Amino acid sequence: MNEIRRGTLSEETFFEQVGGEPTFRRLVHRFYQGVAEDELLRPMYPEEDLGPAEERFTLFLMQYWGGPRTYSEQRGHPRLRMRHVPFKVDRAAHDAWLKHMRVAVDELGLPAEAEQQLWDYLTYAAASMINTEG
Template identity: 85%
Template sequence: MIEIPRGTLPEQTFYEQVGGEKTFRRLVHRFYQGVAGDPLLRPMYPEEDLGPAEERLVLFLMQYWGGPRTYSENRGHPRLRMRHAPFVVDRAAHDAWLRHMRDAVDELALAPELEHQLWNYMTYAAASMINTAD
């Protein structure tokens, strides 16, 4: 039997730890179910069908957390602030976005340490998109 020295195997990415693509698709689908009925956020998605926006967020999050690089291959660098610049993102939009994302994260029922890591990123990302004073 060959013994593998401790610390030489690559650690799983967050993407792998939470269940990969299936988990991110569940997360984002649940999030957009909330957005679809939100009078503040829905106008920020000019496409009649939220499907394309949902797919973009799925691909972005999968890549960010260590999954396939499909997002960058299709769209280039994420440039999140630039992509959100045409929209008024104030504290109310921030709060609404986080409310729907909180529902989606909770529905995943992740292990507490994984949920905490994901939620910390979501709150940071939401705060960094604010581009208009209240």
């Protein structure tokens, strides 16, 4: 039983494997630097300052990948599609979102396998947010 327990304790979450909170903060901050200058995406963030959106997205990604559950404690179930319904998310918005996220992911310099795992999720998530033809 000790071997099983030791094995379980030594298995890191993806969150831990990629460097924990600092990595996700860098990822999301760099992403929002791109969004701030994007004329298609910026209007989808009605707040004057992108800081609150950046914080929410950071907390969501950290929780999703095995970090603290702060997002759910503060905001409840993510309900991502529902939260994005007020915004027209079409193929152009999808592509712009992924363009900025690609830059952010690349700048992290993650090991290839971790980068691919993260990118696979992000491309899946982006596709699932499309709610408008065009």
